[in-house]
Amino acid sequence: MAQQIIFFVLAAIIAIFSILAVTAKQIIRSATYLLFVLLATAGLYLLLGYNYLFAVQIAVYAGGVMVLFIFAILLTNRPGENVKTELAVRRVAAGATALVGLAFCGHVIYWNIKKVSELAVQADITPQQLGHSMLGTDKYQYLLPFEVISILLLACIVGAIMIARKR
Amino acid sequence: MILNYSQPLEITNLTSWLDTTLRSSMSEFWVLLIEFVLVGVVLLAAYAVIALILIYAERKITAFFQARYGPNRVGKWGLLQSVADMIKILLKEIIKINRSDRFLFFAAPVFMIVASMLTFGAIPFGKGLNAIDFNIGVLYVTAVSSLGIIGVLLAGWSSNNKYSMIGAMRSGAQFVSYELSAGFALMTIVVLAGTMQFSTMIEGQRYCWNLFNGHISSMIAFIIYLISGHAETNRGPFDLPEAESELTAGYHTEYSGLQFGFYYLAEYLNMFIIASIATTVFLGGYMPIQVHGWDAFNGIMAMIPTYVWFFGKTAVLIFLSLWVRWSFPRLRIDQLLNLEWKYLLPINLVNIVLMVILVLTGLTLTDLFPGLF
Numbered sequence: 001m002a003q004q005i006i007f008f009v010l011a012a013i014i015a016i017f018s019i020l021a022v023t024a025k026q027i028i029r030s031a032t033y034l035l036f037v038l039l040a041t042a043g044l045y046l047l048l049g050y051n052y053l054f055a056v057q058i059a060v061y062a063g064g065v066m067v068l069f070i071f072a073i074l075l076t077n078r079p080g081e082n083v084k085t086e087l088a089v090r091r092v093a094a095g096a097t098a099l100v101g102l103a104f105c106g107h108v109i110y111w112n113i114k115k116v117s118e119l120a121v122q123a124d125i126t127p128q129q130l131g132h133s134m135l136g137t138d139k140y141q142y143l144l145p146f147e148v149i150s151i152l153l154l155a156c157i158v159g160a161i162m163i164a165r166k167r
Numbered sequence: 168m169i170l171n172y173s174q175p176l177e178i179t180n181l182t183s184w185l186d187t188t189l190r191s192s193m194s195e196f197w198v199l200l201i202e203f204v205l206v207g208v209v210l211l212a213a214y215a216v217i218a219l220i221l222i223y224a225e226r227k228i229t230a231f232f233q234a235r236y237g238p239n240r241v242g243k244w245g246l247l248q249s250v251a252d253m254i255k256i257l258l259k260e261i262i263k264i265n266r267s268d269r270f271l272f273f274a275a276p277v278f279m280i281v282a283s284m285l286t287f288g289a290i291p292f293g294k295g296l297n298a299i300d301f302n303i304g305v306l307y308v309t310a311v312s313s314l315g316i317i318g319v320l321l322a323g324w325s326s327n328n329k330y331s332m333i334g335a336m337r338s339g340a341q342f343v344s345y346e347l348s349a350g351f352a353l354m355t356i357v358v359l360a361g362t363m364q365f366s367t368m369i370e371g372q373r374y375c376w377n378l379f380n381g382h383i384s385s386m387i388a389f390i391i392y393l394i395s396g397h398a399e400t401n402r403g404p405f406d407l408p409e410a411e412s413e414l415t416a417g418y419h420t421e422y423s424g425l426q427f428g429f430y431y432l433a434e435y436l437n438m439f440i441i442a443s444i445a446t447t448v449f450l451g452g453y454m455p456i457q458v459h460g461w462d463a464f465n466g467i468m469a470m471i472p473t474y475v476w477f478f479g480k481t482a483v484l485i486f487l488s489l490w491v492r493w494s495f496p497r498l499r500i501d502q503l504l505n506l507e508w509k510y511l512l513p514i515n516l517v518n519i520v521l522m523v524i525l526v527l528t529g530l531t532l533t534d535l536f537p538g539l540f
Contacts, residue, residue, distance in 0.1 A: 001196075028324060032271060035317065051301050055310040063313030070320045071339060074332070126302055127363055 006047060013040040028073050035066045052130055176472040179295040206298050214287055214436060215253075221435040222249040225489060232493040256431075259424035264327060267421075271325035276422065276429035278318030283433045283440060285311040290443045291365050293453045293474030304365040305357055308444060309350045312399075315433065316342045319418050322430075326421035334417025337407050337500060341398060344507040345405075348395035349441075351515040355388040355522045356381070356448050359531065369452035374459055378449040380532050384522040389449050391511055391518070396441035397488055398503070400434060404495040405503060442484035446477065450484075453477040459539060 014037050021033035042057040133141050185205075189198045223238070223246065230237025238245030264272065289308050291297035301307050316339055323335020359381045360368045368377075378385050398405040401417075414420075419430040446452055453473035457465045498506070525531055532539075 026268070028271070028321075029268070032274070032321065051303050052306070055301075055303050055306045059306070059310035059313060063310060063316075067313070067316055067320070067339065067343060070317065070324075071336075074320065074324055074336065127306075 003047060007044070010040045010043045010047070013037075014044075027076075028070070031066065031069050031073055034069075035062060038062050038066065050125070052125060052127065176470075177294060178472075178474065179293075182295060210284070210288055210298060213292075214284060215432070217439055218432045218435045219249045219253060221439060221485070222252070222431075224485070225435070228486065228489050229493060232489075253428075256428040257425060261424040261426055262421075264421050267327040268325040271321045272421075273426075275318045275322035275325060276426045276433075278321065279315050279433045280318075280429045282311055282313075282315035282318065283436050285314070286440050287436060289365070290440065291369060291447060291452055291477070292443075293472065293477055296453075296474060297365065300364060300366050302362075302364045304368075305353050305363040305448070309346070309353065312437075312440070313342075313346055315437070316346075322422070323418040326418070328421055330414045331418050331420045334414045334420070338401055338418055340500075341401070341405065341407065341503060344504060345395040345398040345511075348391055348507060348511045348515055349399060351512070351519060352388040352392035352395065353444075353448060355384060355515075355519050358519065358522045358526060359385065365447055365452070369447060369454050372451040373454055373457050375533055376449065376451040381522055381525055382532060384518055384525055385449065387514065387518045388522070389445070391515055392445055392449070393484070393487070395507070395511060396445065397491060398507075400437045400441060402434070402438065402488070403492040404497050406497060407500055407503060438485060438488060439481065442481045442488065443477070445484055446480040450480045452480075 017033045017036040017040070021030045021037060024030045024033060038057065038061040042054050042062065045054040045057055134146050135141075135143055137143050186198070186202070189201060193201075226248070227237045227245070238248035241247040241251050263269070286308055288298040289301070289304060291300070319338045319342070320335050323331045323338075326332070356377050357363055359377055360371055362368055362371070372380070378389055381388075419427055422430060453476050455465075455468040455471060455473065455476050457468060529535070
């Protein structure tokens, strides 16, 4: 019962602040609302018993990405000003893109929902298990994707240094 | 964990008595509800009380460093000074700033206090005295403590004041950089201990603290953790964000009353949290000093309650932090960032590799002298 209540509170927070994040006129407010959404998502992970994912969600998204977002916004020109409403054509394009995204995500979720309920039973993975599955080469172990992502990140860092370097 | 000696003064006796009494008369749901509320209330109360004690201790110790008396009017030796200050802060008006973002202005201090409260909950204060004991304890602590910086950044922006803004940006840069070092230093010890759970980590340090177990590597990690933890709390010599001569009070210039109180409390509590994490990870946490084979000695040490050990070790580290604060001049911003990115971080990365080698080749003290430690 308590879990149900907490779930509905978190779900309401995610839904309301997602809408607010999109409709807010000031970009810094959008960022703050997005932060609430990310925190509530972390709460969902905690509710499921995925402690590791919960901590990573907070450390990476709430503590890392959002801090960078806010930093970037503060360094831009006049972050407090109201954003002007876009042209009608752009609005329609944005709406269409959002619908396509929704349809895609809905499709994926709809076809995988049964698998999720099977997998969710195996909650509370220890850090040891996680380390082995991330850095192993057997079946259901993901060393190659892990390293590929790290190369991607390295490329991003090198690119950022190239752009930011003073001549 | 069970120590094999009698411990008449442990709080665990009280909590287990409470639990059995409640369970004998109520259903599971209500027992849990009551216990959750109790834990929450006790944690909040401890948060406030520890902050009051720290503020008094800081003012008194600072005064002795500067060869003056410190607070000595309210109560004997000024003992009630911080209580009087607290009442004053509670009674003050909360000033509303013109042309500022009201919502963010009010949300910012809450972020700060929630982040430090979440970290506070994970600290093991004594045997059986931790609210949560995740198997990813260390990761959890580094994750939630990083939320506080959002409060600082939002406060700086929403105050509509350029001093606040500069203070917030400096604080952000400083926190983001030093958080990295603190995290890596903790990771070094995770390699040594083989676990991220605080209770297992403390249990593993019964006869040999992590600080000594990994000798060279642990010492380096400990020093780096103390430096970066000190920098994370924005205290001198790293107090650029609120450098009083140039930025008035930095990011919390425009706050008054209880909102300022939130920042003030969070600052002191963060100092406590850094010290207590260092205690738990490096100095054996609440574990009494124990030596292999000295049974009488171990028995006497175990008579002292675990929370006394914990607070004693933490107090030593807090004193160290105050000592540093009043001994070194303030760094410039470029020196501060150089220290982190050009010295601490490379040393730290090499140190992790060194620790891995130590653990794999069996050169830790417990491996070298199995009977002794």
